[in-house]
Amino acid sequence: MLTLKLALRNIVGAGIRTWLNVVALSLSFVIIIFMQGLYNGMNDQVERATIDALYGGGQYWQKLYDPYDPLSLTDAHAVVPANIESLMTNNEATPILIRQATIYPEGHFRSILLKGIDPNQHVLTLPSFLLNEHRNLKGDGSIPALIGTRMAKSVGLQKGDEITVQWRDVHGTFDARDMKIVEVMKTPVQEIDNDQIWISLDRIQELTSMPGQATMVVLKQKVKDQKSEATFKNVPGWNFKNLEFLLADIHALVKQKTIGASILYTILLFLALLAIFDTQVLSIFRRKKEIGTLMALGMTRAKIIRLFTIEGAFHAFLAAIVAALYGIPLLVYIARTGIALPASYDTMGYAFGEKLLPAYSAGLMIGTTLLVLLSTTVVSFLPTRRIARLKPTDALRGRLS
Amino acid sequence: MMQTRTQKSEVRSQIKVSSQIFRALVPLWLILPPLLHSQTPTGDEILKKVDENMFSESKITVLHMIIHGERGSRTLEAKSWQRGTSESFTEYLAPPRDAGTKMLKLQDRLWTYSPSTDRTILISGHMLRQSMMGSDLSYEDMMEDPHLPHLYTAKISGEGNLNGRPCWVLDLSAKKEDISYYSRKVWVDKMRYVLLKENLYAKSGKLLKTMDIREVAEVQHRWVAKSILYKDVLKEGEGTEFVVDALALDVVIPDYIFSKAALKK
Amino acid sequence: MIRFLLKGLLRDRSRSSFPVLIVSAGVMLTVFLHAWLNGTILNVTQSTAQFKTGYVNVMTKAYAARADQIPNDLALLGVDTLLASLKQQFPDLLWAPRIMFGGLLDIPDEKGETKEQTPVSGLGVDLFSPNSPEWTILNIRSALVRGHLPEKQGELLIADELAQRLNIQPGQKATLISSTMYGSMALENFTIAGMLRFGVGPMDRSAVIADLSDIRQALDMQNGAGEILGFFRDNLYHEERANAITAEFNAEYPSNDPENGAGKFSPIMETLRTQSGLSEVLDIMAVYMRIIIGVFVFAMSVVLWNAGLTGSLRRYGEFGLRLAVGENKGHVYRSLIVESLAVGVAGSCIGTAIGLAFSYYLQVHGIDISGAMPKENAMMIPDVVRAQIEPATFVIGFLPGILATFFGSAIAGIGMYKRQTAQLFKELET
Known part of the structure; x- marks a missing residue:
């Protein structure tokens, strides 16, 4: 108890020096959490955006559908089973019909996917409502269509442009229509962008003579948890794909990057340790007389070591409080507003949003705080071992043996 | 090969003879049309006549195909045996790289054989829709039932003049659902009941492909297309030319030709 | 003081x-x-350079314009001459001609009839030339999971995941179905030599690798290549040097110079950065x-x-x-x-x-x-x-x-x- 009191008094007594150290150390806290949050945010963002835009709460695939086999698409369509359809009427699921199609940008053959989605759906963030806003194009005019920025760039299309799309209906009869690009959507999710054109579900069903049919049905997020098991039984001819399955590729990628993240974390941790180590070593150097006095007064070496270690740990503890004081509002602010990214970019493995949104989990915050506290305590302790070898007489004279 | 060559020259001489007759008769035909068409046939009747004229129960064709690609044109030569609407066998003769490649169509199945791999492979649905040997035609186009009256009902939409030949213009609309082209427009030579031009449309009415018959010839009392330019309208390029070098109609073709065993022979 | x-x-x-x-x-x-x-x-x-673009990349102009479609009908021809001049002019880079292609892989049963058929995306790379840089560039040796590396022509490496799905073993025969650069149907027999693990999802699902000469043979691309990739010997991207090389090379093949096989089939060099949205x-x-x-x-x-x-x-x-x-x-x-x-x-x-x-x-x-x-x-x-x-x-x-x-x-x-x-x-x- 005396040691604690003494440590506290010493720290407060050191005044400005303490506060400088504490501020420097608190900065390390904030930065470690910020960097990791940024990193997690990046990974989270990819996952979240993909879930929001395409995966929802999982997907039912028509049994023949295989996204990696274009051959499968011809036959991968069927009428949605009644129990799943009931979810659709409640806006808890939305069907998507996928057909193979051909476009001829600049006269060159190009195979694409023509996807139909309900413009009124509220299951996915995919901005299908835009197809609705331009319903007036219906009739003899061209069909309103939605593409992503990557597709737009790759085939040289802009908002307002028209393109002829050719496909076959359910009987194999050729059909071709002009489609008008009503919007080029900027999406971080490549899976709703690359080599595909979105049109209204009822149009594609009508055009391909596949009324009420779909290739997949996307569930609203968490619907599976809310409904009874029975709702999802009896879906013959359809296979349910859960998020774990759908996100497997993203998870694998994140796993690869985690090793990189841990190296960054280590370097940042070193930064914090450097701050405390510096303080600690200097204290012992400068406070030899004090140590000698304490020894002369009868304090054991172990107690003195404990005193100095506690002082070091106190620095970290105070730093954690200070970090919380200015760090939490700052980090929350950044998490809300995000860090804007340059306007045009694309990625290969990763899908970023327009800005980076850091994500801090409680685990990250508490874990980091504990880790920093623990390691600073260890680092505070390390230089104090010299005290153990100190002779009181030398110490009193200000010498280190 | 020898046999092919003799057949080829036989058929060639037939074409030659018939085109001589054709030249001799031209002046007469120029006077005749008004007299002949006091009674206009219906579209379906015309289409039926075209079918009767153009299609024989069996035929052996030697043809070359000029494919205009990005890097200039190349010519493929092939000999093809056909019986009815569902059996056909094609062997490529040139260029050397493609020589010996064979294709067998039985009903709606298509096999291909390549001598270099000694494999017979069934061309599946997806592949059938691909361009045939780089041409503007897909394998599937090749496999269509050639009897238009089976597939379409015809209406006369007008009369016209194409390449100096008076013709009927017919609008064809599909009789059944499982058909590649929902509608067609054909130009029929009023005299010879041979197609002079054909447009193929999507369900929406959009023009997808065109066929221009640049030359016709009379073979065994039938008028047939001798040179055709086939073009995918949506695609850039000059299209694909088919030129019939030799044609023998109503010949007896042995059964073994239309067997998978013949592919490996 | x-x-x-x-x-x-x-x-x-x-x-x-x-x-x-x-x-x-x-x-x-x-x-x-x-x-x-x-x-x-x-x-x-x-990894982008390795699989896709090299640090610099020579293609025909027409190919470059639609590179994401892998238009082999627009591929480079007369590659030997071009390759030799590249090696001479820029000896500080390793040059690797490649052909990317798509097609079907057909696995026969004992009778030679089709047992399985699946779409594949392929890569034709130089495996047999002495000092071929591809072994190191593609890291093929360490990616081998089963079987052996190709020792002679006509051998094919296949992604392990794909091989498992098709249930094929090393030593088995397979026929590649594709189309030649002129559009004819291309069929070529291969023997499965070994299985690779790429660590890249899409490649693990569909990739096959064969020797360049086999692919040239199969796709009728004699002395052709879709792309000639250039790699810095230290496997680092030196942007300024890459820009300088590209400028120097492209100055030799001005777009409208008929002397140098003008127009869309004349070669053009691009850097890693200008390709495939990588700059972003x-x-x-x-x-x-x-x-x-x-x-x-x-x-x-x-x-x-x-x-x-x-x-x-x-x-x-x-x-x-x-x-x-x-x-x-x-x-x-x-x-x-x-x-x-x-x-x-x-x-x-x-x-x-x-x-x-x-x-x-x-x-x-x-x-x-x-x-x-x-x-x-x-x-x-x-x-x-x-x-x-x-x-x-x-x-x-x-x-x-x-x-x-x-x-x-x-x-x-x-x-x-x-x-x-x-x-x-x-x-x-x-």
């Missing part, structure tokens, strides 16, 4: 070796972080890296500034004594600054040197993370994390190293002017 100060510094370890140690450590961390983040970007560029990836990574480096340098500066500051604060007693014996405040202050600069320079130099040495080691050897990777470690993507030293890596450490130490002491020194000598002297006691 400086000699005197240096002597003082050297003799008082608490004023010299320790601050230098701290500054060195901070600088070292900064330098290493910079090199390591560069290395992260490098990993992206390397690199830009975004650069932004991310700048944020991290910026924040880190700032934090490190605060730590070192703080070290300098507290170090100097502790010397108020000494200053009091020096003032008492007649030194003027300006002199004391100046000597403090000079000392801090000396510490900063020394620490920065040592830190940069150690940081660079460490980074260089990681640049050459890398950290093998394969042990930390899930599943089998055989993979084509780099399983070694490397650092990359850039010109900026040499100077980045001096920023926190010298400036922060300098400002720390400068601010602490100001305090001296605000206090009485007696007061400072008194601090000697504490």
Whole structure:
């Protein structure tokens, strides 16, 4: 108890020096959490955006559908089973019909996917409502269509442009229509962008003579948890794909990057340790007389070591409080507003949003705080071992043996 | 090969003879049309006549195909045996790289054989829709039932003049659902009941492909297309030319030709 | 005077070796972080270069315009001549002609009838020329999971995941169905030599690799190649050099010069950055890296500034004594600054040197993370994390190293002017 009191008094007594150290150390806290949050945010963002835009709460695939086999698409369509359809009427699921199609940008053959989605759906963030806003194009005019920025760039299309799309209906009869690009959507999710054109579900069903049919049905997020098991039984001819399955590729990628993240974390941790180590070593150097006095007064070496270690740990503890004081509002602010990214970019493995949104989990915050506290305590302790070898007489004279 | 060559020259001489007759008769035909068409046939009747004229129960064709690609044109030569609407066998003769490649169509199945791999492979649905040997035609186009009256009902939409030949213009609309082209427009030579031009449309009415018959010839009392330019309208390029070098109609073709065993022979 | 100060510094370890140690450590961390983040970007560029674009890439103009469609009908022809001139003109790069292609792989049963048929995406690379760079570039040897590497023509490597799905074993026959560059149907028999693991989802699902000559034969592309990829020998992307090479090469093949096979089939060179939207990836990574480096340098500066500051604060007693014996405040202050600069320079130099040495080691050897990777470690993507030293890596450490130490002491020194000598002297006691 005396040691604690003494440590506290010493720290407060050191005044400005303490506060400088504490501020420097608190900065390390904030930065470690910020960097990791940024990193997690990046990974989270990819996952979240993909879930929001395409995966929802999982997907039912028509049994023949295989996204990696274009051959499968011809036959991968069927009428949605009644129990799943009931979810659709409640806006808890939305069907998507996928057909193979051909476009001829600049006269060159190009195979694409023509996807139909309900413009009124509220299951996915995919901005299908835009197809609705331009319903007036219906009739003899061209069909309103939605593409992503990557597709737009790759085939040289802009908002307002028209393109002829050719496909076959359910009987194999050729059909071709002009489609008008009503919007080029900027999406971080490549899976709703690359080599595909979105049109209204009822149009594609009508055009391909596949009324009420779909290739997949996307569930609203968490619907599976809310409904009874029975709702999802009896879906013959359809296979349910859960998020774990759908996100497997993203998870694998994140796993690869985690090793990189841990190296960054280590370097940042070193930064914090450097701050405390510096303080600690200097204290012992400068406070030899004090140590000698304490020894002369009868304090054991172990107690003195404990005193100095506690002082070091106190620095970290105070730093954690200070970090919380200015760090939490700052980090929350950044998490809300995000860090804007340059306007045009694309990625290969990763899908970023327009800005980076850091994500801090409680685990990250508490874990980091504990880790920093623990390691600073260890680092505070390390230089104090010299005290153990100190002779009181030398110490009193200000010498280190 | 020898046999092919003799057949080829036989058929060639037939074409030659018939085109001589054709030249001799031209002046007469120029006077005749008004007299002949006091009674206009219906579209379906015309289409039926075209079918009767153009299609024989069996035929052996030697043809070359000029494919205009990005890097200039190349010519493929092939000999093809056909019986009815569902059996056909094609062997490529040139260029050397493609020589010996064979294709067998039985009903709606298509096999291909390549001598270099000694494999017979069934061309599946997806592949059938691909361009045939780089041409503007897909394998599937090749496999269509050639009897238009089976597939379409015809209406006369007008009369016209194409390449100096008076013709009927017919609008064809599909009789059944499982058909590649929902509608067609054909130009029929009023005299010879041979197609002079054909447009193929999507369900929406959009023009997808065109066929221009640049030359016709009379073979065994039938008028047939001798040179055709086939073009995918949506695609850039000059299209694909088919030129019939030799044609023998109503010949007896042995059964073994239309067997998978013949592919490996 | 400086000699005197240096002597003082050297003799008082608490004023010299320790601050230098701290500054060195901070600088070292900064330098290493910079090199390591560069290395992260490098990993992206390397795997892109490896599989897709090379560091520079020669194609026909028409091919380049639609490169994402892999239009082999627009491929380069007369590759031998072009390759020879590239090798002669730019000997500092490794040149690798490749053909990418799509098609079907047909697996026969005992009777030779189709048992399985699946779409594949293929890569024709030079496997058999002596000194072919592809073995190292594609890391093929270490990616092999089963079977053996191709030893003769007509052998095919296939992605392991795909092979498992098709249930095929090494030694089995397969027929590739594709189309020639002229559009004819292409059929070619192969023997499955071995299975590879790429570590890239789409490739693991559909990739096959064969020797270039086999693919040329199959696709009727005699002496042709879709692309000729250029790789720097150190496998690092040197952007300026790549730009210079590209400019030099393209100047020789002006677009409308009929002499050089004008128009759309004349060759054009592009750099890694200009292809496949990678410039945007690199830009975004650069932004991310700048944020991290910026924040880190700032934090490190605060730590070192703080070290300098507290170090100097502790010397108020000494200053009091020096003032008492007649030194003027300006002199004391100046000597403090000079000392801090000396510490900063020394620490920065040592830190940069150690940081660079460490980074260089990681640049050459890398950290093998394969042990930390899930599943089998055989993979084509780099399983070694490397650092990359850039010109900026040499100077980045001096920023926190010298400036922060300098400002720390400068601010602490100001305090001296605000206090009485007696007061400072008194601090000697504490």
